[in-house]
Amino acid sequence: MAPLYNRYVPPKATAPVAAAPAPSAPAPASPDADKKRKRERSEEQKAERKAKKLRNKDVEEEEDAAAAPAIVAVTEAPVVEPVVPNEIKPNPKSEFAHVTNIKKRHKLEKEARKARKEAEKTGVNVGEAQAVSAEADAVAPSASSAKHNATAPGSEGEVDGEGLQDATAGETTRRKKRRKDTEAEQTAGAIEEVNGSESILPDQDGMVLDVTNGNVATTEPAKRRHKLEDVLQQAKKPSRKAKGESEDDHLKNYTGVMDKFQKARQLAELKEAEKPQEEKAGPEPEVQKRDLAPFPQPVNEPKEFKPTFSALPSWLTKPTTISSEARVSFAEMELSESTVKHLADLSFREALPVQQALIPLLLQPGTKGSKFLPGTDNVLPDVAVSAATGSGKTIAYLLPMIEALKSTTSQERLRGLVVVPTRELVMQVAAVAESLAKGSSLKVGISSGVGRFKDEQQRLINTGRKYDPAAYAELMQKAHRRDNPPPIDSEDFEAYADELEQWTDRQEQELQDALHRLEDHVPEYTSAVDLLVCTPGRLLEHLGSTLGFSIASVAWLVLDEADKLLDQQYDGFLQRVDEELSRPRTEVEQDAREKYLRAKGLWDDRFERRVRKVVLSATMTRDISKLTALKLRRPHLVVVQGAEQKHARSVDATNDTEMLDSETGAFEIPPTLKEYCVPVGDGSEKPLQLLDLLQSRVLASQAPKSIKESQAERASDSDSDSSSSDSDSSDESDSDDSDSSSSSSEDVSEDDSDDSEASSSSDESEVSKTEKAPTASHGQESGSAAPAPTVLIFTASTESASRLSHLLRGLRPDWSAFITTLTKTTHNANHRATKSTDPVITIATDRAGRGLDTLSGRRITHVLQYDVPRALTAYVHRVGRTARAGASGEAWTFYSDREARWFVNEIMRAVNVRRSEPVERVRLQAGGEELKDKFAEVLAGMREAVFGGGK
Numbered sequence: 001m002a003p004l005y006n007r008y009v010p011p012k013a014t015a016p017v018a019a020a021p022a023p024s025a026p027a028p029a030s031p032d033a034d035k036k037r038k039r040e041r042s043e044e045q046k047a048e049r050k051a052k053k054l055r056n057k058d059v060e061e062e063e064d065a066a067a068a069p070a071i072v073a074v075t076e077a078p079v080v081e082p083v084v085p086n087e088i089k090p091n092p093k094s095e096f097a098h099v100t101n102i103k104k105r106h107k108l109e110k111e112a113r114k115a116r117k118e119a120e121k122t123g124v125n126v127g128e129a130q131a132v133s134a135e136a137d138a139v140a141p142s143a144s145s146a147k148h149n150a151t152a153p154g155s156e157g158e159v160d161g162e163g164l165q166d167a168t169a170g171e172t173t174r175r176k177k178r179r180k181d182t183e184a185e186q187t188a189g190a191i192e193e194v195n196g197s198e199s200i201l202p203d204q205d206g207m208v209l210d211v212t213n214g215n216v217a218t219t220e221p222a223k224r225r226h227k228l229e230d231v232l233q234q235a236k237k238p239s240r241k242a243k244g245e246s247e248d249d250h251l252k253n254y255t256g257v258m259d260k261f262q263k264a265r266q267l268a269e270l271k272e273a274e275k276p277q278e279e280k281a282g283p284e285p286e287v288q289k290r291d292l293a294p295f296p297q298p299v300n301e302p303k304e305f306k307p308t309f310s311a312l313p314s315w316l317t318k319p320t321t322i323s324s325e326a327r328v329s330f331a332e333m334e335l336s337e338s339t340v341k342h343l344a345d346l347s348f349r350e351a352l353p354v355q356q357a358l359i360p361l362l363l364q365p366g367t368k369g370s371k372f373l374p375g376t377d378n379v380l381p382d383v384a385v386s387a388a389t390g391s392g393k394t395i396a397y398l399l400p401m402i403e404a405l406k407s408t409t410s411q412e413r414l415r416g417l418v419v420v421p422t423r424e425l426v427m428q429v430a431a432v433a434e435s436l437a438k439g440s441s442l443k444v445g446i447s448s449g450v451g452r453f454k455d456e457q458q459r460l461i462n463t464g465r466k467y468d469p470a471a472y473a474e475l476m477q478k479a480h481r482r483d484n485p486p487p488i489d490s491e492d493f494e495a496y497a498d499e500l501e502q503w504t505d506r507q508e509q510e511l512q513d514a515l516h517r518l519e520d521h522v523p524e525y526t527s528a529v530d531l532l533v534c535t536p537g538r539l540l541e542h543l544g545s546t547l548g549f550s551i552a553s554v555a556w557l558v559l560d561e562a563d564k565l566l567d568q569q570y571d572g573f574l575q576r577v578d579e580e581l582s583r584p585r586t587e588v589e590q591d592a593r594e595k596y597l598r599a600k601g602l603w604d605d606r607f608e609r610r611v612r613k614v615v616l617s618a619t620m621t622r623d624i625s626k627l628t629a630l631k632l633r634r635p636h637l638v639v640v641q642g643a644e645q646k647h648a649r650s651v652d653a654t655n656d657t658e659m660l661d662s663e664t665g666a667f668e669i670p671p672t673l674k675e676y677c678v679p680v681g682d683g684s685e686k687p688l689q690l691l692d693l694l695q696s697r698v699l700a701s702q703a704p705k706s707i708k709e710s711q712a713e714r715a716s717d718s719d720s721d722s723s724s725s726d727s728d729s730s731d732e733s734d735s736d737d738s739d740s741s742s743s744s745s746e747d748v749s750e751d752d753s754d755d756s757e758a759s760s761s762s763d764e765s766e767v768s769k770t771e772k773a774p775t776a777s778h779g780q781e782s783g784s785a786a787p788a789p790t791v792l793i794f795t796a797s798t799e800s801a802s803r804l805s806h807l808l809r810g811l812r813p814d815w816s817a818f819i820t821t822l823t824k825t826t827h828n829a830n831h832r833a834t835k836s837t838d839p840v841i842t843i844a845t846d847r848a849g850r851g852l853d854t855l856s857g858r859r860i861t862h863v864l865q866y867d868v869p870r871a872l873t874a875y876v877h878r879v880g881r882t883a884r885a886g887a888s889g890e891a892w893t894f895y896s897d898r899e900a901r902w903f904v905n906e907i908m909r910a911v912n913v914r915r916s917e918p919v920e921r922v923r924l925q926a927g928g929e930e931l932k933d934k935f936a937e938v939l940a941g942m943r944e945a946v947f948g949g950g951k
């Protein structure tokens with residue numbers, strides 16, 4: 001009994017096969033037939049074993065050379081050996097000679113012949129055969145399953161061999177089920193056999209096929225047979241090996257797949273190579289182990305709080321700043337040659353910082369040195385300037401203004417208006433303007449209350465005549481109506497009364513002018529000046545009363561010392577000016593161009609002449625409520641800052657000071673100014689201390705002979721202490737207590753007065769005279785000798801100034817020639833022409849505090865504040881009368897015990913004052929006994945003069 005493990009017998013579970021009823025099942029076999037069959041089987045088995053041996057040998061050879069999986073599969077597939085009976089000699093002529101059963105053989109031969117015939121008839125379709133071959137190749141990879149199934153046919157063949165021989169075409173169901181696998185097996189077997197020069201292959205169902213001639217003898221239907229034949233045909237073709245094809249050639253059949261595979265592999269390799277080195281080889285990041293404690297959170301660092309709120313518009317908080325040390329020549333500013341030459345003639349060669357900043361801003365667009373291009377007139381900014389006292393603001397605004405006025409043809413209209421707070425300043429500014437306008441047809445006028453109002457009117461307005469009968473008749477009719485009132489009880493009387501009420505000085509003037517001229521002619525008024533420098537009070541007067549006076553054509557409006565003008569209001573002059581500038585021009589006020597364009601209907605708002613506004617001060621206000629009244633357009637703030645002050649400020653700069661700077665603006669003290677303060681106790685000996693200061697510190701070095709003599713006298717005087725006087729201290733306290741409005745009202749009343757000729761004091765004419773030819777200030781005046789002292793003493797009021805003047809003259813009669821007063825009532829000031837070597841001592845009120853540049857044509861060397869100023873701004877302006885335009889100067893301030901706290905806090909340590917050096921405190925002597933006696937004597941004389949009885 002053969003061992004079971006030698007041969008795999010598939011389970012009988014091949015249900016369809018097992019269950020399928022054999023259509024042509026043989027009838028129960030006879031015992032002889034059984035024997036015969038057994039014998040045949042044993043013979044077959046022998047032949048099979050023999051064939052197997054041979055095959056195994058062949059397979060080993062095949063395996064060595066095999067590369068393609070299909071081939072391997074095929075060769076590995078168990079092969080069903082052909083059955084070759086040993087006993088029966090095969091008929092070489094017969095295709096089925098190996099079949100021992102003659103009957104069977106005949107039958108097979110018969111069927112083979114039949115099949116061959118049919119094949120001959122239809123012809124072998126080579127293409128189909130190739131397709132079948134390809135199909136076999138495709139199936140080859142599943143050779144492992146084929147291997148498994150390949151044994152089945154063998155076993156089935158054993159079980160159902162005969163039944164299969166008689167199988168009919170009705171077994172299609174069973175065959176279909178196995179077709180796929182068996183076809184592959186058959187094909188593989190066929191190929192195998194061909195390769196091994198075998199000619200006989202067993203069918204999957206055990207039938208024997210003779211493929212020697214490429215014929216298929218089977219009981220299968222013709223279709224299947226043909227397919228098998230095709231496969232055999234294909235198999236007959238020389239194999240790759242036989243043809244000598246290399247494995248590479250074979251692989252070409254799989255080029256597409258292989259290409260894809262190669263590409264994918266290359267891509268993966270590339271990606272791997274591109275990975276960053278550390279990613280590839282870097283060590284694994286260390287995992288930080290933590291317990292359950294909360295993660296540390298970012299610390300919210302406390303930030304320093306800086307308040308950003310500001311009620312000010314950006315143009316005030318972000319000004320254009322320029323260093324007070326910036327120097328550049330006028331020639332470098334690309335001004336016109338004639339302008340540069342003209343300035344050089346006036347000894348101005350270098351532009352001061354404020355001039356460098358302001359002149360390009362204000363020059364007419366398109367002119368040389370202007371910052372703006374032609375055609376940009378409508379977007380020109382109005383300018384506010386904050387620059388220290390004596391920094392050259394006057395020329396900074398007058399030069400571009402005069403250049404602009406010069407460039408336009410004379411139209412007999414007022415085109416430039418400069419408003420300053422005091423008549424002294426009017427004179428001073430007008431003198432600079434005249435010097436700058438020299439050589440041109442420009443006319444500069446002044447209006448300051450100096451002289452009769454009528455004379456001033458005549459100087460400002462030219463009166464001509466124009467032929468206009470209709471206007472003349474209308475005018476006469478009005479005059480007749482006025483002079484011939486209707487009866488008082490008539491209806492017309494009321495209208496007459498109303499008309500009379502509105503009859504103005506202007507109308508009266510016009511009527512008078514008409515009556516004094518030719519018939520049918522009406523008077524015609526034109527401006528006699530192109531540029532007017534005036535005080536606000538006088539300006540209002542002219543606007544109200546002067547026939548033909550109009551500012552409707554003004555293109556430039558300058559407010560110098562603007563903060564003072566804004567503070568004092570001057571009877572609302574700003575509103576009045578604004579009304580005048582914004583009202584529509586009357587036909588008389590229109591120029592020829594405007595008239596033409598209006599007549600053509602082409603006049604447009606864009607053509608409205610706008611006024612360029614410039615506001616300046618050393619203590620420019622940042623009070624927006626005040627600045628709003630100026631109605632500035634696209635305002636621009638220019639600030640001149642001292643480098644030294646900046647440094648000094650940075651040392652102790654605080655947020656407070658920065659805030660103050662932006663909110664109120666810091667005030668600059670000229671760096672060349674030396675400030676002193678003198679404590680005077682209760683103030684009872686203040687006049688004596690002033691005398692001591694003048695003698696010992698001010699006039700000592702440069703004092704003229706007479707003063708030196710006086711000093712010698714003083715030296716010979718006793719040095720004993722004197723008893724204090726009482727009268728002057730009461731004066732001081734009066735002035736200290738006086739409210740701030742007293743001085744202001746004093747200024748206002750003076751500015752506004754329509755003075756008679758009596759008001760043209762010698763002081764004023766002196767100022768005017770000396771300012772006619774302004775020149776550059778220098779630190780030292782020309783000549784080898786140092787300048788004689790020019791002293792300006794500030795007092796709190798006109799009375800105080802007057803008393804001090806008397807006292808000084810009484811104490812030092814030899815100084816009387818040099819002492820003058822500059823107050824509201826100094827009509828008879830005994831100001832004499834002084835030689836350059838004589839000192840000048842001028843006692844003034846705050847009216848000299850603003851803008852005053854020189855005294856008797858000389859720069860001021862010392863400012864003495866006999867009475868403390870009322871405000872910081874007053875202090876800044878007072879001390880600013882000296883140390884101007886880079887010259888040196890000294891400022892002395894006396895303060896009593898009562899004023900000490902205020903002075904120290906508000907002036908000496910003011911946070912919004914930038915000074916290069918702190919204020920120095922100096923103690924002064926009150927003189928000897930003899931001087932004190934004299935002082936008492938002088939006081940008694942003054943009392944007698946005032947009260948007439950010495951009480």
Ligand SMILES: Nc1ncnc2c1ncn2[C@@H]1O[C@H](COP(=O)(O)OP(=O)(O)OP(=O)(O)O)[C@@H](O)[C@H]1O
Binds near residue numbers: 852853885
């Ligand atoms: N470019 C210059 N070079 C030299 N000196 C000049 C120049 N410009 C002006 N000055 C002189 O500087 C002095 C002060 O000028 P100005 O009166 O214009 O000063 P200010 O700024 O108006 O002062 P304040 O604020 O006190 O009115 C004047 O004596 C003037 O002649």
